[in-house]
Amino acid sequence: MAYISKGKAITVNGQTWLVNSSKSGLFTKQLTMMIAQIENMLSYHSKVLVIRFDLRLYEYMPNNKLITIFNRRLFKWLTRKYGVSRIGFAWCRERETAKQQHYHYVLLLDGHKVRHPHEILLRIKEVWETQLDGSMYTPENCYYNIQRDDRQSIQDAIWRVSYLAKGRGKGYRDKQAKDYGTSRIKKRDN
Numbered sequence: 001m002a003y004i005s006k007g008k009a010i011t012v013n014g015q016t017w018l019v020n021s022s023k024s025g026l027f028t029k030q031l032t033m034m035i036a037q038i039e040n041m042l043s044y045h046s047k048v049l050v051i052r053f054d055l056r057l058y059e060y061m062p063n064n065k066l067i068t069i070f071n072r073r074l075f076k077w078l079t080r081k082y083g084v085s086r087i088g089f090a091w092c093r094e095r096e097t098a099k100q101q102h103y104h105y106v107l108l109l110d111g112h113k114v115r116h117p118h119e120i121l122l123r124i125k126e127v128w129e130t131q132l133d134g135s136m137y138t139p140e141n142c143y144y145n146i147q148r149d150d151r152q153s154i155q156d157a158i159w160r161v162s163y164l165a166k167g168r169g170k171g172y173r174d175k176q177a178k179d180y181g182t183s184r185i186k187k188r189d190n
Contacts (some may be wrong), residue, residue, distance in 0.1 A: 024167035047111025
């Protein structure tokens with residue numbers, strides 16, 4: 001059974017961060033993995049661009065195969081376009097009142113190579129809407145430029161990312177499908 005916390009803060013790797021646990025609480029394992037990916041990206045890059053968006057489907061899918069296809073197509077383009085050597089991400093699958101699921105997604109990129117998400121958001125829209133027949137939504141203030149030595153910039157992004165781990169909307173899926181996924185970037189050895 002997954003643990004949901006209603007606490008206002010979480011400690012990951014010795015660092016305590018404020019989180020948005022209002023209403024339904026947060027799945028701590030999901031949140032810990034998402035924060036770890038942000039920290040691990042910052043161990044390689046002193047600046048990281050964090051982009052937040054939503055991906056919607058028009059019909060229910062029993063698995064997350066479209067996210068796998070989406071990642072492959074987007075990451076191939078990002079590598080070719082920007083020359084990034086690592087791409088961090090976190091997504092969660094939710095289904096509440098609609099019959100089909102939607103995904104909340106966070107993309108993490110080297111902030112020295114990518115400073116603004118405009119062109120990336122256009123590409124995401126093209127891949128998800130044109131190639132995979134879904135719809136994309138970009139919330140207001142959808143990106144953060146965080147810096148390794150700027151705790152407030154990291155805190156602001158973590159507060160926003162913590163929404164992905166909310167308790168509400170999870171678990172309505174087939175057994176083989178996951179509620180969330182993250183990249184597996186390991187922390188850089190110094």
